[in-house]
Amino acid sequence: EDKVVQSPLSLVVHEGDTVTLNCSYEVTNFRSLLWYKQEKKAPTFLFMLTSSGIEKKSGRLSSILDKKELFSILNITATQTGDSAVYLCAVPDSGGGADGLTFGKGTHLIIQP
Amino acid sequence: EAGVTQFPSHSVIEKGQTVTLRCDPISGHDNLYWYRRVMGKEIKFLLHFVKESKQDESGMPNNRFLAERTGGTYSTLKVQPAELEDSGVYFCASSQGKRRLLYNEQFFGPGTRLTVL
Numbered sequence: 001e002d003k004v005v006q007s008p009l010s011l012v013v014h015e016g017d018t019v020t021l022n023c024s025y026e027v028t029n030f031r032s033l034l035w036y037k038q039e040k041k042a043p044t045f046l047f048m049l050t051s052s053g054i055e056k057k058s059g060r061l062s063s064i065l066d067k068k069e070l071f072s073i074l075n076i077t078a079t080q081t082g083d084s085a086v087y088l089c090a091v092p093d094s095g096g097g098a099d100g101l102t103f104g105k106g107t108h109l110i111i112q113p
Numbered sequence: 114e115a116g117v118t119q120f121p122s123h124s125v126i127e128k129g130q131t132v133t134l135r136c137d138p139i140s141g142h143d144n145l146y147w148y149r150r151v152m153g154k155e156i157k158f159l160l161h162f163v164k165e166s167k168q169d170e171s172g173m174p175n176n177r178f179l180a181e182r183t184g185g186t187y188s189t190l191k192v193q194p195a196e197l198e199d200s201g202v203y204f205c206a207s208s209q210g211k212r213r214l215l216y217n218e219q220f221f222g223p224g225t226r227l228t229v230l
Contacts, residue, residue: 004155041223042117042204043156048218088156093169099208099217100146100158100169 002027006089006104014112017079021107023089024071033072034101035063036088043088046074076109084111115139117222119205125228131193134225138187138207144168145188146208146219147180151201162188174199195229202226 003026013019025033032050036043047056049065049072056063060079065072076083086108090101120135138145147159159178160170164185173180177196182188192199202224208217 036221042221044221045218090156093158099144099219100161100172101148101156101219102158103148103156105155 002091002093002102004089004091004102004104006087006107008107009105010108010110012110012112013079015079015081017111018075018077019079019109021074021076021087021089021109022071023073023104025089025091026070027091027102030067031092033065034090034092035072035074036090038086038088038106039084046087079111081111081113084109117205117207117220119203119222119225121225122223123226123228125230126195127230128197129194131191132195132227134190134192134203134227136188136190136205136222138205139220142207142209142220143185144208144217144219145182146206147188147190148204148206149201150204150224151198156204159190192227195227197229200227200229 005024007022032048034048035046037046047063052065052067060077063074086106088103088106090103093100118137124132126132143164145162148156149159150156158172160173160180161168162182165182179191204224205222206219208219
């Protein structure tokens with residue numbers, strides 16, 4: 001059974017700080033790793049990672065994958081209060097027929113002014 | 114373009130009652146997924162439709178849960194009879210038709226919060 005573990009579960013920092021969120025995974029057949037941001041309701045897609053060592057970047061957010069050590073990190077620099085959210089890591093089903101996602105529990109990030 | 118919508122936003126029912134949740138995917142998306150998050154746990158996959166066919170229902174907890182997608186458009190998830198442990202947030206997601214090697218981006222709805230008393 002595929003497994004995703006995120007840490008920390010919760011993090012409170014001040015505006016301007018840099019944070020690093022962690023995600024480790026165990027899957028039978030790795031295809032990709034995904035990061036989502038969930039504010040109030042629907043999770044919204046951030047990044048898809050497939051190759052080790054290649055950083056994906058979007059503004060102040062960046063993410064990288066290590067397929068040897070089976071983990072990924074999500075970095076947020078110069079955090080703002082709008083970055084407060086639950087950040088979810090997920091892997092698509094490693095079986096043959098479907099794309100159901102296996103999620104971690106998420107990291108609840110709170111940015112204080 | 115309208116996103117994935119779910120109805121209702123929140124439902125409170127008593128143990129033993131029946132509840133039906135509805136999901137309207139993005140127009141033209143063949144793939145529709147149901148997920149559930151119970152308090153303190155991760156979001157769990159329930160099942161996957163491709164058009165009106167169930168592609169994978171390995172995540173359905175038990176036979177009290179019935180999902181349908183007649184006509185391949187909207188989907189319903191019925192819980193009958195509801196138990197206390199069914200409380201949680203039920204998410205629906207949809208993605209485009211052709212399955213890609215790496216991943217088909219799934220667009221999530223806002224979820225339905227179900228509370229069973």
